[in-house]
Amino acid sequence: METSNPLHRRTFLQTTGAGLGAILASRTAPAFAQGTKLNILRWVDFIPACDVELKRQAGDASKALGAEVQFEFINGNDLQPRITAAVQSQAGPDVIMMLHNWPHLYANALVDVTDLADWQGKDQGGYYNQAQAAAHVGKQWLALPHGIVGLQIAYRKSWLNEVGASAFPKTYEDLRQLGMKLKKKGHPIGQTLGHTFGDAPAWCYPLLWNYGGAETDKNGTTALDSKGTVESVKFMQAFWKDACDEGGFAWDDTNNNRAFLAGEISATLNGASIYIAAKRGQDKIKDDKGEPMVRDIDHAPIPAGPAGSVAYHVAFSHAVMKYGKNQKLAKDFLKWLHGKEQFSKWFQVAEGFSVGSTKYWEQHPLWTTIDAPMKIYRQAAASSRMFGYAGPPSAKATEAYSKYVIVDMYAKACQGMKAEDAVKWAAGELKKIYG
Amino acid sequence: MKKPISGGAGSAANVVALPRSGTSAGPAGLTRFLESERLLAAMLLTPTISLLGVFIAYPFVMGVWLSLSDTSVGNIGHFVGLKNFVKAWNDSIFRTAFWNTSFYTFWATIFKLTLGMWLAVLLNRNFRGKRLVRSSMLLPFIVPTVLSTFAWRWMFDPTFSVLNWLLYRGGFITTKLPFLSDGVYGMWCAIVVNTWRGMPFFAITLLAGLQTISSDLHEAASLDGANGWKRFWHVTWPLLKPVTVVVVVFSIIQTFSDFQLIYVLTGGGPANSTHLLATYAYQIGVATGLLGEGAAISLFMLPILFIVVWVQLRYLRRLEGA
């Protein structure tokens, strides 16, 4: 008995296996065992309709793939902890959304998706640098680029006019001058310097770069403590005092949206979500004259500093997790979701909040019908740079981001630390990270 | 609380008369087995020890190993000795977190104790609606911290704070107070919320302590003026001391390793100025994925807690011995 049992079992399995295979081969649906589930973890989208659309697509995908596809949406600031927990416990979602250049940090836990990425790139007109920098690690693609969320400065046209500005300032210094007038009128500029994943780095990194500062040199050794960095910090101190809402220290990515929509601030760096929320809630969100606020909102790019006007736009990608048991299914699903047909549906719901990772999407008909203030997002993704500049966007760069070193450098300075000391502190932190 | 295990005076005589396992013939094997104090104790302790062994002792050892390695998320670690501890010690954010944790624990405990004691004395009196008031006073303690802290965060919101509105309308301020957007304010806000949440536990436990004090002292404890205060200080307080020490011990343990409150209220910000050791360990270990360093930061808490608690328990024993 003891010895014959396994044999029996094996023969049994072989026969059944072959039988099932034969049955499945005759059908068109892909061969995934009954009841197979595929879990995808994403952030809670700033455009709630996008998540609704994904949930709808999950239904379609379930039918197309013959497996149950299920999305989970959590607060963006909780994503990294969840990834750590999932990787350490080797259990969790099959596919996880990655922000920024996270794939570098979690490289050993992600499945190589080079085949998919090559297909998508060819199919859709080639990637933006930002998308590639985010997900291309070494010689492999470790995540499949999804969308890019462009960040621009949303501002109130009428309030700018009131203080005599006909257009949004082109340089940081002009922005400070304008902000000073606005703040005097009780309409400060809002900017977060808190620990939050989107708006804080998207303001701080470009500020650093545009004043000629950089985290590292081309070889990847730290080079933060430079004249440019100190200049940028000094600007930020003055800008903060003269033009900003001091509450910004405690803001996360949602506070500026709320403050803007409540008419508390005149301008803020953000995704298009403020505009879109104001548009979709026209009957509730009014300006001081009782008109729908959306008519008073426009967007402008990040101003220029002495060294340029690079921006930071947030790259999103989907990674297949190595611990997952359904990696094949996960890849099939991503191919389905990222294909022109499905992505186009989601892209339209996003209304320009998320743009594509490839140039193909600049040609989408959406851009011809979209509201004028939204047009600026069309090619935004092209002018972006990744963390770690001027070195490679390595895992070290992600670590520095996750520890908010650059953000805290500005925050500390704005809280009263001397600019030079704040830079020295941050440079020391970077040295600890880069070794 | 901690009396010698041997129990009261009456027991000694009786123990002799009791049948001892091995000498007396029990009705069945199992019963005889259970008559042995050692075996019974072993049996009674098995569930606890095995559960705690698997889910605390083993993870603890693993955690110590983590703290001595350079493990990061998805990467197997190698032994690096005390490097993580040295790194933490030289880290300015760690020092801030360390200082904050002590500051937070100290003040929150003081407030909880004084206010809790006061409330206990008030609740110990007879008045109409006593039951209702007692149970509603417990509300802050029983509502999940995360949820109530969100309510507070909403009250402290940089843009929509109702407290700012009150102060503004009352003419006390002309600009908003930076409740959570300033490190110092942020720390005090956290202390206020912690006090609000923890005070009822103090009050109820001390109330239980007050009720063990004979009832003719009840009225004395109502704090009605100087006379009452004196009576409280000389009569009630000495009797309450042991209970107080125990509550304080528990409160210190909880406050010192607090995580949820700061996580929700400030997330350690602005610029790391309100991090506690637990939130900083989480930020480094779980959010950034440097598991070794995170474990080292957590481990710093243990000896400190141990010393504080040990000193207090010794004091408690001396109180009871006296």
Add this chain to the structure above:
Amino acid sequence: MVLERPWKKWVFFYLPLTVFIIGTLFPFYWMLITAIRPDAELYRSWRAATNTPFWTLAPTLEHFRDLMAKTSFPTWLWNTFFIAVVATIISLFCGLLAGYALARLKFPMAGTLGTSIFVTYLVPPTLLFIPLADIIRNFRLGNTPWALILTYPTFLIPFCTWLLMGYFKTIPKELEECARIDGATRFGAMVRIIFPIAVPGILSAGIFAFTLSWNEFIYALIFLSSPEQKTVPVGVVSELIRGDIYFWGQLMAGALLGSIPVAVVYSFFVEYYVTGLTGSVKG
């Protein structure tokens, strides 16, 4: 009885008590008022003349409806309840037996064991959760309620043991010894004589353990992943904080509804709770 002058009673009793009541309950009022406030009012400037922070002109149940219909809130509520109850039962069982052994039986290492059980309470959860993740993987408990049901006792048992140990010490030894002279076995005396007397202590420990489980956040955040497995605190934090705007209305509605079950438990048992604690603090 000490005779009080009325004004004294007002100044030293009613006044402070009222302040305590207001201070304690205001956040709950604030939760309620936020939960029934329509969105349009929620995003009004704090300086706006029409701002009426303490009441609302158009109360609405919309947030509660959305919470129940559009999120998995009812499931979270059930999960939390189930996990808290089972974890409490396990911890009470262990704590009861261990507490009795430590308080009443003589055996080598009793003191050391008691101390080490207490010391486990000091180990910070932030140190434990990564290794615990390993164990949960090995037991294949990931993303099931059992991941929490088995880890919660790690902080519940030490507390229950400690509390019940204190309580057992207040019960006179003679009770047990009389029973034993009457022929009861040691085990029988424990179960039939001592445990029933200890009911207030047990209830009190149980209520406390239930509260701690209901309140737990870190382990639940890390060990559970799918939306239908989450507990209330985790579900509210991770899914009701929506990118664009905090859904403050729903968030506060969730906070209120998430608190009610525990509040109900307490309102029934508060007197027991106090009596139970009374017993154990007397020791």
